[in-house]
Structures are given as C-alpha cells and as structure tokens.
Amino acid sequence: MGESNELGARLSSTMDFEVSALNLAGLKKVLVARGLAAQVLARVSPEAKKALDDPHTQKWHPGRFAIEAWGAVIDVAGGPTLSDVQLDVTSQAFGAIVTPLLKVALALGGRSPNSLLKRLDDAVKVATKHVRCSWRPLTPQQSSVVFEYPEVPARIDVIEHGWKGTLRFGETLVDKTFTFAPMVAETDRRFVLTLSW
Numbered sequence: 001m002g003e004s005n006e007l008g009a010r011l012s013s014t015m016d017f018e019v020s021a022l023n024l025a026g027l028k029k030v031l032v033a034r035g036l037a038a039q040v041l042a043r044v045s046p047e048a049k050k051a052l053d054d055p056h057t058q059k060w061h062p063g064r065f066a067i068e069a070w071g072a073v074i075d076v077a078g079g080p081t082l083s084d085v086q087l088d089v090t091s092q093a094f095g096a097i098v099t100p101l102l103k104v105a106l107a108l109g110g111r112s113p114n115s116l117l118k119r120l121d122d123a124v125k126v127a128t129k130h131v132r133c134s135w136r137p138l139t140p141q142q143s144s145v146v147f148e149y150p151e152v153p154a155r156i157d158v159i160e161h162g163w164k165g166t167l168r169f170g171e172t173l174v175d176k177t178f179t180f181a182p183m184v185a186e187t188d189r190r191f192v193l194t195l196s197w
Helices: 002-012 021-033 037-041 046-053 063-077 079-109 113-118 120-126 156-168
Strands: 018-020 060-062 132-139 142-148 190-196
Touching: 018 021, 018 063, 021 037, 021 046, 021 060, 021 063, 021 079, 037 046, 037 063, 046 063, 060 063, 063 079, 063 156, 079 113, 079 120, 079 156, 113 120, 113 132, 113 142, 120 132, 142 156, 156 190
Parallel strands: none
Antiparallel strands: 018 060, 132 142, 142 190
C-alpha cells in the first residue's frame, strides 16, 4: 500500500489528462465481474479508490486514478488481462455511444480499420480528455496510432495494454483481427502503437 500511495502522490503532480466518470464506472464494473476488484482497490491510493467506488460524484477525474487502477490490474493479473479489461470497458460502457459514430465513418470511408482510426480522436473524447490520438497509414494492412499525453505518464506498460484493449473494440466492426507491435515511446509523452490486420 505504501508504494501505491507514493505512486499516487508522484502522479498527482505530473498527470493532467482526465478520465470520465463513465470510464471509471465501467472499469469498476468490469473489475467486479472479473473478480479483480478487491485486489485492484487494495493497491490504489485512497483517492483513486474513492473515485472508483463512487465515480459519478463528478464528470471527470484525474487520469492518475485510472493509471493506478490499470497498473494494479497489470501487477495482479498481467498486461494481457488489462487489454481484455479495457476491451470489456470499451464495449460495455462506450459501445452504444461510439458505435454509431464509427459506423458512419465506415459507411463513408469503407470497411477498413483506417476508417475507424481516422475517427479515433473523436471517439475517445467520451472517455478521456486531453489525450490526442492521430494515425499514420503505413500499408493497406498496417497503421500506426500516436497517443500524445499532456504530461508524462508513469507507466508505458499501462498505456500500451490499455490502448490495445480499446483498439480491439474495432475488430468486430471491420470483421478483422488486429495484431500489435510493441509500443514505442517517441518522447516521454508521445507513444506509437502499430497495428496490422
């Protein structure tokens, strides 16, 4: 618990992206369903625990609360589990909100993952504030997605596995399976995730 409190204190002065109440509520629901809630909540700061237990006290919360919880998922169950958790959160908490936007993108731009990736920055705004997403098509079957944070995130493993899960939500919309290269840090605030299909 001491390490978590130190991490929380360190993050509070460096992190200024935000996550929505809906994001934290969805995360808590998935953690409960997967039997991970008690272990994760035991590893986060008291402030993060309070936000996860009652996320609807405000619309937006400091991003460090999510970073703490996502990091605890990795510590307890590994990175691939965080990816699965984030896929569930995206599907359950945001699917009904973002699917119409993404279907319009597919109708206008064709049934390619690139049509989805073009709209990623718009789609994630319901879950996250102050994180910019852009994409770079590399080949007809491969693109890179760039995530830019306003401050330095504490753990690249959290950023990598969390975004992999979020992006996997698009697989069912385009009927393709994504594979991911390891995330690359271009700077301490800018991360690139390359995916193929």
